[in-house]
Structures are given as C-alpha cells and as structure tokens.
Amino acid sequence: MSRQRFIWKAVDLNGKILHGVWMGERISEVQARLRKDGYFPVWVRSTLNWETLFSSKVNFKWSSFARRLSTLLEAGIPLLQALDLMTSHERKLTLEQEQWNRVKNRVETGSDLSEALACLNPSPNSFMLSMIKAGEYTGTVGKALSEVADELDQEYEYRQKIKSALAYPMLLFCAVILVVYILSVWVLPMYEKLFLSVGGAELPFLTKVIFASSQKLPLFLWSLVGLVSGGLLILKFTNQDRWRIRVGNLVGRSPFIGKLYHYRDFVQFSRMLGRLLSAGIPLLEALRLTAGMLRSPEMLELTNQLVLNVRQGKRMAPLLRASKIFPKEGAEMIGVAEEAGQLDQMLQYVTQMFRRELESQLDGLTRMIGPALILLLAGLIGLVAGGVMLPVFDLSSHL
Template sequence: MPLFQYKGRNQRGEAVRGHLDAASPDAVAGQLLNSGVIPIDIVIAQARADVFGAIRARLAASSKITLTDLALFSRQMYTLLKAGVPIMQALRGLHESTQNPALAKVISNLGESLDTGLDLTSAMRRHPQVFSPLYVNMVQVGETTGSMQEVFLQLALYLEREKDTRDRIKSATRYPTFVVAAILIAIFIINIFVIPTFAKVYAGFKIELPMATKILIASSNFTITYWPVMLFALVAAIFAVRSYVRTHEGRYRWHKFKLRVPVIGNIIYKATLGRFARALAVMMKSGVPLVQGMTVVSRAVDNDYISDRIVQMRDGVERGETIARTAAATGMFPSLVIQMIAVGEETGSVDELMFNVAEYYEREVDYDIRNLSTAIQPILIVFLGIMVFILALGIFLPMWDLVQVARKG
C-alpha cells in the first residue's frame, strides 16, 4: 500500500501531522476521523515511500540465508503440514512471520510460482543458491509419494545436524589458525623493531658476529627493505591460489590437501564422511532410489575428492556390486563401517545402518575436537621452541662473546 502524508487538527484544536499506510486518501481520512483527528491535507508521500522501498530492497539483498534459516523453514513447514494447513496457506504464513528478508522474498516467489501452476519442486529449482540438489530431490520424492511432512521433518533434522557439524569444524580450526597467525605477526614485529635495535648495539662494538646473528640481521634488513614487495607478493599469491581453487582441478587438489593436513585434516575427513552417510540415509529413508541418492549426495558433501569416491561407489552399484564391496574399493571407510554396511544390506535396513555410520563418525569428530588442544600443543610448542632457540642464539651469543672479551681484558 502507498504511504500518505497528512495534516490535521485533534479534538483540542492542535495541529498534527504524520504518515499512514492506506489504499487511498479516503481510507486515510477514515482512519484519522476514527482516531479523533480532522484531516486538512492528505498527499501521497511518494519520495519517502521510494526511500523506504529502497532500504527494504537493500536489506533483503544484503541478508544471507543460512542453514539455521533453512532448518527453521523446514521444521515450520513440517509442523504446518502435519496440522493439515494447505501448502499455499503455509507459505503465506511463513512469508509474514519470517525475520530474514531474503528468505521471505524466496518464500513469496515460491507462492507466486505455485499460483502459476508449478509444483513445489519446480519452484525450488528456480532458487539453486538457496535449495541444494539434495533438498529439491527430497521434496520431489515427498510430492510424488504424498509424504511431504515426513520429508520436511527429515530435512530439518539433517540441516540441524549439518549446522552443528560445520560449527564444530570451525571451532576445531579456529584455535590453531589464531595461534599460527599470532606467531607470524610476532616474527614480523621482531624483524622490524627488535633485531635492528640489537644490530645497532653490536655494530658499535666492532666484533665478529656469530653466523646465527648474521642470518637474523640479514633477514631483518631484507624484511625492512622489501616489505612492500613481500606484502604485494603475499596478496598476489592469495589471489592466484583463490583463482586456481575456483577451477575444477584446483578445487579437487585443495579438497584433497585439506584432508591430509596433520590433526585437522582427519577431523574434516571424518566430518565429511559423517555428512555423506547421514545425507544418504535421509534420502533412502525418504524413498529416493539408491543410485539417484548417491548422485545427489556426491554433490552435497562439499568435497570434490570424496565426491569422486562416492561417484565410484555409485558406478559400482549400477554394475550390480554391493554397497559394502564398492565402499571397500574406494578405501574411504574403515573395516568396522564396511561391516556395518554389509549387515545393513543383508537385513534390508541400509538406511538405518547408514544412520549408525553417521553417528559413529559424529562421535569420532566430537572426541577429536575435545582432544584437539592436546594433540596440537606439542606441534606448536616445538615450533615455538625452535623459533625462540634461533632468536636466543642470534641475540645472546654476541653478548656472551663481549663478556668473554671483557674478562680477558
């Protein structure tokens, strides 16, 4: 509705002015008379409405749809559909109650697409940046089988677990990243400020400096002289690496490298396999065929290296091999997990066993994260010890030589 600007007088004869949203000037006049205000002038505030519209549009464009938003949307859809609310009415209600402007816009677009005759799956495919292939395929199965509410429940549970897994990985990598950054900053400060001070002191004594001291001074001089070049090279290297990682080959190599990083790589590896197992179990439980489920999940694990192994498993299943045999051929899973998958195939409950596999890896990730500090402290201590040892040799050896010369004199 347009925004109107009005002027009037209240019951005491005082001048009042303000703004109201209404369908027409007559509607504004009616609202004012009902509130005891006699209207004098009513004009449309077009410029102000445009400003407000621009602000709302900018906020909607800048906001981001997170996993938490999608999980909440899925759980609300499950609750509404379970209560018997029609899907169009459910979308209208969620559009009005959603706090995220970007998600509200997407929900509005879904409703408009349904009004034109599209099904929900086709409407969601118009928003690939919001709804992943896994999400869309599960909704399609729900529409085909008439089990939409169960599908939205499974999606809500999966997205909540996915959010929890990503948060744990971030917490696992935050501490070592902070420590390494602090060490690099300390080295830079020592090179720029500390070592030059000692170099001036040693230059005044005109003595032969030890090799360790010469190396430190040369390193400091190089840093002071060429730090702009070093900074430019660092920024250029970062942009080059990021550009390479955006390519198919670069992304594959980067994802493979992440899994081989000491300590942290093992956590990422287990978390990714847990994500794969849970996603496949959710899709199978929702009625998605195994081969189609593996195809979709291979694009949802967010790691090209493991995705390639999942595709190998899918190709093996298409050839008639068992899941356990194809899983063993990839080398991704330990023997315990392969035995669990084999039991699931024999009993016809692969989805339940895949849930067990996911829980197994999630427990492993929890344990590794709790013990991350204990595992990484020795590496950091050794690194810090080597750095302190080199600095001590370079700075204090000349002092020792000066003391020896003074004693002989």
C-alpha cells in the same frame, strides 16, 4: 533482467561430478539447461553473490525456513496460507521479501514447492530440493521439511563444533605469526642499528642470519597472506577441477589431517545416503546426489563406481570392502543391511560410528597442535633472544 555468470556443479548419468560456468538471466534457466543436457544439478550459484562464501550461514537460513514451514504444515495449515504467513512476518531485507513472494506466486500458479525454491538465488542444495520433491510425491512435505531442518541443524552444529575445537590452535598460530612480525618490524631492526653504531667486533653468524631474515620476513608474510587468500577465492569461484583434485589428494595424504579429511566424507556419505533413502528416494538417485556433496577425490571416485555397480544390479558392500580408503567395519555393516533390506536404518548407525571416530581424531589433533605451537613459539623467542644476546656478551668481554 541482465545476464550474469553462474557457476554450477552437476552429476551425469554415470555419477561423474562436473563443474562449469554459464551465462544466464536466472538460476532456473541454468538448471533447466543442465537437465536438458542430461545432467542432475547439485547446485547453481551466481558469482555476484558473496553470501555463498559463508555456506554454513546459508544452510542455517534454510534450516530456519524449513523448520518454520514444517511447523505450519504439520499444524494443518495449507501450503499457500503457510507461505503467506511466512512472507508477512519476514523481517529480513527487502530482496528476501521479494524472493519469498516470488515463491508464493509460483506456487499459486501451479508450480510445486521444490520448483519454486529452485528459482531462488542462492537456491537450496540438491539434498533439500530432493527431500521436498520426495515429500511432494508421498504427500508428506511437512515431515520432509522437518527432516531437512534436522539435517541442516546437525550439519551447522557440527561445523561449529569443529570450528570451536580448532579455535585454540588457530589462536596460537596467529600469536606465533604476530610475534614473528613484531620482532621483524620493530625489535630486531632496533638492535641491528644499535650493534652497527657500536662497531668494532664482528657480529656472530647466528645474529647475522636473524637480522638478514628479519629484513625479508615481513614481505614474505604479506605475500603468503595474499597468495593464500587469492587461491581460496579462485577455488571458490572458478571451475578448476584439476587443481581441486590436486589439493584434495595433497590434503588426503598429509600425515596430520588426511584421516580427518577422509572421515569427514565418510560421515557425509553415510548421513546423506541414509537420509535420502529414508525419504523414499531410489538408491541410484540417492548415490548421485550424495556424490555431489563429497570433497575427497578418492571418495568421489568410489561413489561413482558404486553408481555404476548399482546400475548393473550389483550390491555396494563388495566394492566398499575392496576399497583401500573406506573403513572395513562400515563396509561390513552396510553388507549386513543390504542382506536384511534395512540399508537406511543401518546407515544411521554407520554415521554415528564414523562421527565418533572423527571427533576422536579431531580431539587428538587439537591436543597435539596446541603444545607443538607453544614449543615452536618458545623456541623461536629463545632463538631470537640468543642471537641478540651473543653480541652483547662479545661487547662486554672487550670492555
């Protein structure tokens, strides 16, 4: 097998998030090297695999796999027979059939299901692998897979809900860009030639500005599209921690989407931590795994501090209360749960509370963006119409 580039994300013993790019023949080789160096791999991906660009679709595929396998296992079918049934009914591409056969062969030779799945490309995320591993320890792999499927389904549905809520504002935004482009390329140049051919009176200042802008605007729009697309690809496929942190800080401080950005991580933190604790994974390891799934630099730093506190035998609530970003109500609920020894159950209620707040913020943002874009579009068309009509009025006054 030829060597290729793999990008990886891992957590060290102190809970610090690390990224890197290593050469290797397969994902399992990179994962083994990370564990040997004392890191806990969150994910490892091949840079040649374009499917990783669409992570929600990948999660949905793993959800379907976990749901089918959990149904077979909970029906009393042995693991090897269940895998054999799944591979025999697989109607996907040949490459996927080969991957599932490889999983079945590894399980037949004595490997655990979690170890066999870790060798796939793309492999499941650390949450799914850890849940399966916990199920293997307790003999409840079927139940663990069912919980994984529930979690991935909820995440997929929630992402789809957010996309649906943002669809109308994005449509209006695209309409604004399209109108600007059409005016700049076809409409305004036609009027400019008409006015120049008439000659005589000097064009008004507003008209000159509009015509000058229309000449440079198409190049600016295409350059902006290329710059944004290139930046997204670089952030997706390269190890640019510094730029990721800068972008995260910028988004987190923005007046409109900053709160949404943080609440997305609050939901992820409480939901993942609660799921992992319910599966029997120790708090320290659950915090490390949860840290690998967060995006906000501030929330990452807070989670890393929680890892250090838990290692020293301290509780989480005091640090969460002292935090400037974590909601106080959530911190108080976690503190009560730590006192009662029911942290995993309380985190489910905290997740519901954060999710309701996030949905409320999202609804408010979409209600505000829609009218704002309509006003912007109307103002833009009115400005262009005024700039075009001024020379017409001047010409008519000279007749």
